[in-house]
Amino acid sequence: MKKIILLIAIFCISYTNAQTILIVDNNVSIDTTPAHVYSTFAGAIAAAANGDTIYVQPSQTTYGSITINKEVTIYGGGHTPELNNGRRAFFGNISITASNVKLSGIGVSANTSLSVTGTRSNITIENNMLFNITISGGITDNVIIQGNIINNNLTLSSNASNSMNTTVVNNFFDTPSANGLNYLNSSTIFNNNVIVFQGVTTQSFIANPIDLVAQNNVFVFTSSFNGTNWEAGGTPTTFHNCLSYSYPGNTLALMNGIGNHDNVNPIFTSIPVNNPVFDVLNDYHIGSGSLGTDGNEVGIHNGFYDFDMRGYPTLLPYITEMTIQNNMLPAGTDLNVNLKANANKTN
Numbered sequence: 001m002k003k004i005i006l007l008i009a010i011f012c013i014s015y016t017n018a019q020t021i022l023i024v025d026n027n028v029s030i031d032t033t034p035a036h037v038y039s040t041f042a043g044a045i046a047a048a049a050n051g052d053t054i055y056v057q058p059s060q061t062t063y064g065s066i067t068i069n070k071e072v073t074i075y076g077g078g079h080t081p082e083l084n085n086g087r088r089a090f091f092g093n094i095s096i097t098a099s100n101v102k103l104s105g106i107g108v109s110a111n112t113s114l115s116v117t118g119t120r121s122n123i124t125i126e127n128n129m130l131f132n133i134t135i136s137g138g139i140t141d142n143v144i145i146q147g148n149i150i151n152n153n154l155t156l157s158s159n160a161s162n163s164m165n166t167t168v169v170n171n172f173f174d175t176p177s178a179n180g181l182n183y184l185n186s187s188t189i190f191n192n193n194v195i196v197f198q199g200v201t202t203q204s205f206i207a208n209p210i211d212l213v214a215q216n217n218v219f220v221f222t223s224s225f226n227g228t229n230w231e232a233g234g235t236p237t238t239f240h241n242c243l244s245y246s247y248p249g250n251t252l253a254l255m256n257g258i259g260n261h262d263n264v265n266p267i268f269t270s271i272p273v274n275n276p277v278f279d280v281l282n283d284y285h286i287g288s289g290s291l292g293t294d295g296n297e298v299g300i301h302n303g304f305y306d307f308d309m310r311g312y313p314t315l316l317p318y319i320t321e322m323t324i325q326n327n328m329l330p331a332g333t334d335l336n337v338n339l340k341a342n343a344n345k346t347n
Contacts, residue, residue, distance in 0.1 A: 022048055024089075025057035041066045041091075048072050050100070056089035062109060065092035068101055076106035079129035079149065079311035080280045088129075096123060103128060105313040110151070116140055127311040135163055146170050146305045147314075149278055153180040160185035160210045168193065170305040174278040175199065179207035179232065186211035192292070192303035194218045194284060196276050197225060206231035215240045216292030218266055218299045220247065220276050227252030241292045243299075247274040261290040266299070280309050 022044045023037045030039065038044040041063050044054050050071035056063065058077050068074065076089035090107035094114040099121045107129040108114065114130050116123060117137040125133070129149040136157045144167045145154070151174050156163035166188045173180070173195040180197075184190055190212060197205055197220070206212075209231055219242065221227075227244065230253065231237055239257035245265050246252055254262050267287035268276060276284075286297040296302035306314070323337070 019049055020052045022052060022054045023057065024054060024063065026059050026061055026063060027057065030057075040064075045070060045072070056106060058084045058087035058089055060087060063089065063091050065094070065112075067095045067097060068103070069097045071098055071100035073102040073104075074106070075104055075313050076128075076311075078105050078308075078313070079107040079127070081310060081312070096120065099123065102126075105311055107311075116143060126305075127308055127313055129311060135166065138162065139164070141165050143167070147307050147311070148172070149174060149311070150176070152176055153182065154184075155182040156184060156188065158183050158208065160187070163188070170300045170303055170307045172196075172278050172284070172300055172307075176205060178203035178205060180205050181209075182207045183234075184209050184212045184237075186213070188212055190214045190217065192216045192298070192300060192305075194220070194276075194300050196220055196222070196278070198222045198277070204229040204232035206237055208232070208234040209237045211235050212237045213240065214238070214242060216294070216298045216303065217242045218286070219244045220266065221245070221250070221252070222247050222274065222276070224248055224250060225252075226250045230255065241290075241298060243286075243288070243290045247276070259293065261288070261298070264288055264290055266290065 021036065024041050024044045025037065026039050032039050045068065048054060048070050053073045056074065056076050058081065079088055080086060081088055088107045090109060092109050093112045094108065096116045097118055102124040104127045108131055110131060113132040113134055116135045119138040121141040124144045125148065127147045132152045133145065133150060134155045135143060136155065139162045141164045146167065146169045148171045150171055153176050154168065156166060163185060164187050168188060168190045169192050171193045173193060175196060175198045177199060195217065214237055225246065236256050239255035239260050241259040242255055243261040243264055243266055244252045244255060245263060252263055265288060269283035269285040269287055271282045284299060285301050286299050290298050292298045292302060300307040
């Protein structure tokens, strides 16, 4: 049978100014003889030049741990896509050791870390499903973390002058551990996130903040946390128009700041009873009437970024239907494929 390269429709259309598009696909039937197709990420990044775009195809098999050491844009097809039986492009540990990197639409294995090390700037991490994010080991500036599902912790540099201008907006933090938000500082924008805590009880969940101002966030608890230890170490965080709620019914301590919605059920549009942990089929719009500093509802569905439940990369269309008309054919015969795609939101 003739080998084919099956490209998702979003990968057939480029809206970037990249010099070259490279494709990574570790599925067994893929023809890697074309110069721009690779079975490993290591092969693609070695061949890439600064400014290139790398598309990583969905697969049943992880692409393993990777190092991003060039100024590239990397797209997966979404962290929870509708087609391909939910297959996605997923990795182990991800190490970013270059500036001017964008990573969008991928997933990672559990208990892995995405790390940014060295002196780096202009890094965008959006629409991914990640575990730990660590930014340390150098001076970073203009790191944007938006639209992600983060299944554990976020840690910035313990030296506030080393983690400058970090934007953390419209992310869903699903069950971070105690002290899960670490070393956020006065230049950190921490807005319009939803943070769901399950295991935190008497421990704090914000550690070592440095004059942090947090706005329009939703903090909900499914454990017995009573809110007396919102944070540990550092200087007090100021909360503006944030919402807090305990599903077990504990009365949480008031948040420091103004305009907050303390002990208010967010009344998410659609979740299982008292179970707000992330599920792509849930609806996390707020029904409580709790408004943020911009006059819109608090949480992930407002602010300046369009949260996408499935993690489809912005700027690119995504495939919704694919039909192969002649799946039995001799070698050298054209394969007829009908594709349908929707335009994704742009930010």
